[in-house]
Amino acid sequence: MLVQIVSLLAAASIASAQSSVTPAPAVASNPAGASYVGVLPEKAGSNLRGSISAVSAADGKGVKFSVSFSGLPAEGGPFMYHIHEKPVPANGNCTGTGAHLDPYKRGEVPICDASKPETCQTGDLSGKYGNITAGEWSQEYVDPYSATRADDPAFFGNLSFVVHLSNKTRIGCANFTVGDGYKPAPSSSGAPKPSHNASTPAPTGSAPVPSASSSTPAEFPGAAAKVVAGPAALFALVAALVL
Ligand SMILES: *[C@@H]1O[C@H](CO)[C@@H](O)[C@H](O)[C@H]1NC(C)=O
Ligand SMILES: *[C@@H]1O[C@H](CO)[C@@H](O)[C@H](O)[C@H]1NC(C)=O
Ligand SMILES: *[C@@H]1O[C@H](CO)[C@@H](O)[C@H](O)[C@H]1NC(C)=O
Ligand SMILES: *[C@@H]1O[C@H](CO)[C@@H](O)[C@H](O)[C@H]1NC(C)=O
Ligand SMILES: *[C@@H]1O[C@H](CO)[C@@H](O)[C@H](O)[C@H]1NC(C)=O
Ligand SMILES: *[C@@H]1O[C@H](CO)[C@@H](O)[C@H](O)[C@H]1NC(C)=O
Ligand SMILES: [Cu+2]
Secondary structure, eight states: OHHHHHHHHHHHHHHHHHHTOOOOOOOOOOOTTOEEEEEOOOOTTOOOEEEEEEEEOTTSSSEEEEEEEEOOOSSSOSBEEEEESSOOOTTOOGGGGOSBOOTTOOOSSSOOOTTSGGGSOTTOHHHHHOOBOSSSEEEEEEETTOBOSTTSTTBOTTSEEEEEOTTOOEEEEEEOEEOTTOOOOTTOSSSSOOSOOOOSOOOOSSOOOOOOOTTOOSSOTTGGGGGOOOHHHHHHHHHHHHO
């Protein structure tokens, strides 16, 4: 009996953990011309400079990123950079940006396999497109999984990016802000917005639950939460006890 309960629970939680791993969907219909830019602030004692510009891909499918960094330290590379799930606090503390943007709850496992970018955390740009491996670095690519549409779970226009040493130390971070000449549609809720009321309904369906890992400095705080037993396990437990 006990063995049965245990194996039922194990099977149920494995099934539940697997079903929680959703590949990132490609984002279509990003608004034409929607653009967001983040520029690293100059910090005393650091030569690090750089920016990420992001604009809807020409066909609305994904987002074209133009990444440019200079003045990276001589030691501590290769350097990683990611879109993080929260903006930079007003005091510039990069730890306050929380974890990576991860709307489909990849967590740490599996680690980003660049040959299967849909399985990576959406915000893990260097995991998908390569680390910064030189002191001067620029790169352009289209990420199909990022959104400039404010109603998409992969929207990053009100978030931030962070540059890391290979040991994850955060050496720079910047907010994304609305790019020059772009005016977001007034229907977006919660996004960087022109004044409007909040009557827009929340996105439906698989809208992600915001991660509650806010104050954790760890790089992948979502990982530990992955193996939580789901409703199936609870059901199995109840069924086993009743039988
Ligand atoms: C990370 O690496 C840098 C430079 O190599 C070093 O100064 C720093 O102490 C390291 N931090 C951690 C948490 O290991
Ligand atoms: C980043 O954006 C947030 C939200 O708009 C704002 O509160 C914060 O002050 C900004 N951070 C910096 C460093 O400008
Ligand atoms: C930066 O923010 C983190 C949590 O968000 C906090 O633990 C840390 O003390 C802050 N560091 C500074 C220098 O304010
Ligand atoms: C980037 O560097 C990190 C830290 O050294 C490493 O774990 C990761 O595999 C590298 N990623 C790529 C895509 O090379
Ligand atoms: C960013 O905007 C989206 C879409 O409007 C909203 O759901 C989300 O809560 C906002 N995030 C932050 C950190 O303001
Ligand atoms: C919100 O805005 C819409 C259109 O701009 C308007 O029709 C509606 O009355 C407003 N609602 C509130 C509560 O202000
Ligand atoms: Cu990061």
